[in-house]
Amino acid sequence: MGSYTLDSHNVRRYVTPDSHVQNEGDIGISAPRPYEIACGSIVPKKAQCPNLLVPVCVSSSQIAFGSIRMEPVFMVLGQSAAKAACLSLDREMAVQDLPYDVLSTHLLTDGQVLKMDDPHMISSRKMRGEVVDDRQAKFIGGLAGVCCKQAIY
Amino acid sequence: MGGWQGSAANRPYIDSGYRHNGNVEQGQKSALFETKLKPDRYEVRLSYPPNRNRAENVPVTVIHMADSRMIRVNQRENSPIDGVFISLGQFEFGNIAKVEVGTGETNGYVTVDAVQFLPVTE
Numbered sequence: 001m002g003s004y005t006l007d008s009h010n011v012r013r014y015v016t017p018d019s020h021v022q023n024e025g026d027i028g029i030s031a032p033r034p035y036e037i038a039c040g041s042i043v044p045k046k047a048q049c050p051n052l053l054v055p056v057c058v059s060s061s062q063i064a065f066g067s068i069r070m071e072p073v074f075m076v077l078g079q080s081a082a083k084a085a086c087l088s089l090d091r092e093m094a095v096q097d098l099p100y101d102v103l104s105t106h107l108l109t110d111g112q113v114l115k116m117d118d119p120h121m122i123s124s125r126k127m128r129g130e131v132v133d134d135r136q137a138k139f140i141g142g143l144a145g146v147c148c149k150q151a152i153y
Numbered sequence: 154m155g156g157w158q159g160s161a162a163n164r165p166y167i168d169s170g171y172r173h174n175g176n177v178e179q180g181q182k183s184a185l186f187e188t189k190l191k192p193d194r195y196e197v198r199l200s201y202p203p204n205r206n207r208a209e210n211v212p213v214t215v216i217h218m219a220d221s222r223m224i225r226v227n228q229r230e231n232s233p234i235d236g237v238f239i240s241l242g243q244f245e246f247g248n249i250a251k252v253e254v255g256t257g258e259t260n261g262y263v264t265v266d267a268v269q270f271l272p273v274t275e
Contacts, residue, residue, distance in 0.1 A: 128272075132269075136186070
């Protein structure tokens with residue numbers, strides 16, 4: 001699982017036509033809660049390489065990797081990859097053939113967290129009547145969710 | 154910095170997070186909550202995550218039938234109903250219900266999270 005902000009730093013610095021220096025290419029948007037990282041994102045296709053696990057250069061978008069790229073997440077992915085490798089060796093099978101159920105059972109026994117419900121979340125689905133969340137609201141006066149490295153309020 | 158910004162920094166909120174107006178451009182921004190309803194009488198409730206930096210005078214307008222009523226909400230105070238909602242009153246609605254959260258002349262951050270339309274059972 002990961003939880004860090006979707007955080008990619010400036011790509012370049014340039015001078016605008018009116019001679020101001022401007023940073024370009026930064027994004028920083030917080031993740032509302034921890035999220036799951038799919039096991040498949042560290043397992044290459046079998047036809048490409050049957051016995052390789054990739055716990056750091058995972059298959060993800062650049063934006064998602066801006067959040068995944070934290071040491072604790074790499075530690076979790078590393079533990080998962082090592083466990084998958086050991087179980088595959090014991091069974092003399094390619095890492096791609098190891099059933100996820102087998103891996104997840106071992107990871108849970110070792111104390112890894114594979115899912116997390118937000119204990120504070122209040123779900124509109126459990127409420128009476130009609131509930132309209134801000135995700136369904138219409139916002140006037142600028143785009144919703146556009147921000148850049150700000151203090152949180 | 155313009156626009157409405159998403160956040161999950163303060164609690165409580167319904168579903169995933171809420172938005173705030175950045176405490177700038179007062180009067181230029183608003184948020185409209187709209188839904189279809191079975192024509193009936195409903196209690197309208199607004200949820201918001203309170204904080205000391207919020208506006209004390211958020212203009213919230215309930216648009217019902219051919220009429221509308223504006224209520225000022227103090228978003229610094231804890232929400233009175235279950236710590237989540239404040240009641241805006243009871244209204245008769247036709248097929249469509251609208252609630253608009255404005256930012257005009259507000260004295261702090263304006264947040265929008267969710268609106269509940271609760272059928273009033275006699």
